[in-house]
Amino acid sequence: MDPLPTPPAIPPAAAPKIGFVSLGCPKALVDSERILTELRAQGYATSKSYSGADLVIVNTCGFIDAAVQESLDAIGEALAENGKVIVTGCLGARSDAATGNNLVREVHPKVLAVTGPHATDEVLQHVHAALPKPHDPFIDLVPAAGVKLTPKHYAYLKISEGCNHRCTFCIIPAMRGDLVSRPIGDVLNEARALFASGVKELLVVSQDTSAYGVDVKYRTGFWDGRPIRTRMTELVAALGDLAAQHDAWVRLHYVYPYPHVDEVLPLMAEGRILPYLDVPLQHAHPDVLRRMKRPASGERNLERIARWREICPDLVVRSTFIAGFPGETEAEFETLLDFIREAELDRVGCFAYSPVEGATANALPDPVPDAVREERRARFMAVAEAVSVRKLQRRVGQVMRVLIDHASRDGAVGRSFADAPEIDGKVRLLSPEKPSHKQRLAQSSGQFVRVRIVRADGHDLIGELL
Numbered sequence: 346m347d348p349l350p351t352p353p354a355i356p357p358a359a360a361p362k363i364g365f366v367s368l369g370c371p372k373a374l375v376d377s378e379r380i381l382t383e384l385r386a387q388g389y390a391t392s393k394s395y396s397g398a399d400l401v402i403v404n405t406c407g408f409i410d411a412a413v414q415e416s417l418d419a420i421g422e423a424l425a426e427n428g429k430v431i432v433t434g435c436l437g438a439r440s441d442a443a444t445g446n447n448l449v450r451e452v453h454p455k456v457l458a459v460t461g462p463h464a465t466d467e468v469l470q471h472v473h474a475a476l477p478k479p480h481d482p483f484i485d486l487v488p489a490a491g492v493k494l495t496p497k498h499y500a501y502l503k504i505s506e507g508c509n510h511r512c513t514f515c516i517i518p519a520m521r522g523d524l525v526s527r528p529i530g531d532v533l534n535e536a537r538a539l540f541a542s543g544v545k546e547l548l549v550v551s552q553d554t555s556a557y558g559v560d561v562k563y564r565t566g567f568w569d570g571r572p573i574r575t576r577m578t579e580l581v582a583a584l585g586d587l588a589a590q591h592d593a594w595v596r597l598h599y600v601y602p603y604p605h606v607d608e609v610l611p612l613m614a615e616g617r618i619l620p621y622l623d624v625p626l627q628h629a630h631p632d633v634l635r636r637m638k639r640p641a642s643g644e645r646n647l648e649r650i651a652r653w654r655e656i657c658p659d660l661v662v663r664s665t666f667i668a669g670f671p672g673e674t675e676a677e678f679e680t681l682l683d684f685i686r687e688a689e690l691d692r693v694g695c696f697a698y699s700p701v702e703g704a705t706a707n708a709l710p711d712p713v714p715d716a717v718r719e720e721r722r723a724r725f726m727a728v729a730e731a732v733s734v735r736k737l738q739r740r741v742g743q744v745m746r747v748l749i750d751h752a753s754r755d756g757a758v759g760r761s762f763a764d765a766p767e768i769d770g771k772v773r774l775l776s777p778e779k780p781s782h783k784q785r786l787a788q789s790s791g792q793f794v795r796v797r798i799v800r801a802d803g804h805d806l807i808g809e810l811l
């Protein structure tokens with residue numbers, strides 16, 4: 346019998362390639378991941394270079410002036426190097442105060458399209474118009490966890506979009522709208538897929554994590570066939586259970602000091618989620634907080650933090666502050682310094698106040714001169730760093746569990762429960778002497794190891810592999 350003729354090979358059609366520039370905060374990063382996940386699901390490929398891409402998407406940040414300039418520069422570079430550019434993100438929603446025109450279009454009229462943040466569908470429509478969808482949407486199977494821009498071992502989990510507050514220095518509600526909580530079942534399914542894909546640390550983000558579920562009146566959702574309320578405590582408890590099944594960490598960001606936050610402290614004390622809270626306080630003087638219209642501004646934060654530490658003595662608190670807000674007097678600023686000394690915060694960031702176009706704080710009386718804002722920021726950081734360094738010294742001699750971010754035979758860099766990626770310090774591991782330890786260290790990227798802390802160095806700890 347004649348053998349069956351071999352059909353001629355059909356060369357696969359080259360997938361159209363998208364270049365992606367992702368700027369801004371973790372919430373914007375999650376938007377980027379969603380867009381890339383959809384594009385991969387539809388058969389598009391990605392390119393790491395402008396020249397290799399058929400089109401470039403720039404996800405922008407519009408929060409402070411420096412971020413606006415960085416985003417405008419990135420768009421200019423993408424236009425010069427590639428020419429076909431779609432802009433999305435917070436800057437895309439901003440208009441020029443003088444003309445009322447879209448700011449991005451005004452500076453870069455050649456961009457193909459501009460959208461605001463959290464606009465995956467709109468971005469995809471613009472991509473389809475400029476670069477038609479490939480024929481076979483199944484050529485690139487997307488992992489259940491989606492496409493991630495973070496290293497394999499950690500991921501951000503966005504639980505809601507938008508914000509119900511109206512802090513006077515912030516234009517995020519104008520750009521992203523009021524709070525919309527994601528269904529709790531969807532959030533937990535995403536978390537499970539991320540853990541199953543090898544994620545060892547899940548970072549919960551939103552504009553206001555403590556407000557999760559307020560918009561839907563904490564309605565009861567369903568997950569795995571069981572009822573569960575759309576509320577921070579219930580969500581965090583379920584995330585803690587999932588993390589335990591995968592030997593992973595859960596870390597909470599952007600939590601405001603409302604009384605109900607006390608409910609998650611026992612979960613931290615029991616080791617179900619990391620004893621770490623990122624609480625953006627911004628100031629300590631009640632009058633400044635009122636002018637800022639901060640959420641939970643009436644809370645007694647020193648007492649609240651002390652109570653949290655009573656429930657969970659290992660708790661690490663990170664916060665950010667603004668120095669030189671309009672009308673801030675020297676006495677109000679001194680109150681802030683006293684608070685920092687007393688609260689003994691572990692990790693602290695501080696910005697000199699910078700007006701954001703469109704923010705209502707711009708109209709407040711008595712702006713603080715630029716030089717004074719900067720001088721106060723420097724004074725604040727000197728006090729905060731002294732506290733932070735003193736607290737780090739207490740870790741010398743301890744054995745800590747460390748998640749390794751990068752490793753080689755000659756050393757490694759990782760983080761303990763006290764360090765979030767990108768914003769906090771690190772644990773640097775010394776080169777081991779024994780060849781077997783060198784080998785183990787070299788293979789530890791993305792893994793947990795035990796480390797004895799031998800000294801502190803600025804914001805970092807130095808340790809040796811056990």
Ligand code: SF4
Nearest residue numbers: 508510512515517552
């Ligand atoms: S809580 Fe305040 S600073 Fe944060 S996003 Fe909402 S309005 Fe902006």
